[in-house]
Amino acid sequence: MKIALIGYGKMGQAIEAIAVSQGHEVIIKIDINSQHLLAKEHLGQADVAIEFTTPETAYDNILKCFEADVPVVCGTTGWLEKLPDIKSRCLAENKAFLYASNFSVGVNIFFEINKRLAALMASQPQYDVWMEEIHHTQKKDAPSGTAITLAEQVLEKLDRKSGWVNQESNQQQELPIISKREDPAPGTHIVTYTSAIDDITITHTAHSRQGFAAGAVIAAAWLKDKKGIFTMKDVLAL
Incomplete structure (x- = not known):
């Protein structure tokens, strides 16, 4: 699985370590200094995007994933007043989106x-x-x-x-x-x-970030090649 990591702070780095250890490939790492990689031609090379950024940037990042037709797993919190719009656009444009407030x-x-x-x-x-x-x-x-x-x-x-x-x-x-x-x-x-x-x-x-990061990788592998709106309840069949 080829992953675009949108957000490369402590959580992004923990996700990368787990993904690589499981044989996945992180082909794009986007932080504040590499915002140009959010362009369609770059994101489109990924099988799935994992988004952990800030409340101010999450909405636009998700829309850019939709534009590139890349399934997106989002764990950013604090922006949920815009979640209904993301869900309606996801369905209207036949995209794939999975949000969780916690991936553990x-x-x-x-x-x-x-x-x-x-x-x-x-x-x-x-x-x-x-x-x-x-x-x-x-x-x-x-x-x-x-x-x-x-x-x-x-x-x-x-x-x-x-x-x-x-x-x-x-x-x-x-x-x-x-x-x-x-x-x-x-x-x-x-x-x-x-x-x-x-x-x-x-x-x-939680004893570390490992549980959150591992869950995000599980969610990304599950979302790959799907269309629709999902949560961790779908991933874990709870």
Whole structure:
């Protein structure tokens, strides 16, 4: 598989190491100094693109992959107000797009546990719920995309919560997400249900970027030669 890496920071480098170790070829590496390689003639040589950049650049990068007719796996968070437009264009132009707020296999299993626990708690109003996420200080968005995904899953099941806030809150209808930035911290996500009698907590702690990078390579290999809109739930058949 020939891969175009759009974004060559720490995550991009981790993805490259895993991809190469599995026999794939990274034919394009695009960072702030090589934006000219986003042209159609360069991207079109790849079987799939993996995009990990910034909230400000992700949308345009995805459109350039569509223009080059290259399937694109995107892990950039913080730009999702434009996601509906990307999805409609993907379908209209018969392209391939896969977005995930987190590519870790463990995190995606954690998502399923979170949904199940929230469903069980829907009929237990004595429990309040709050969340915490901890990342390294270079993390550009807060709360993390993974935390937002977890929060939206909870909100879908709990009618007593109207929305999430990125702060502590005494408002009963709000779901607080506490964001912390500490080094070193690849990523920890905690969901806690608390009552006067007891607490129930589920936690996912990443030990390194390897899980995220490995999942992105798995997703890219799965997306190659497909058309449509997909998530890690499709990749992992969850």
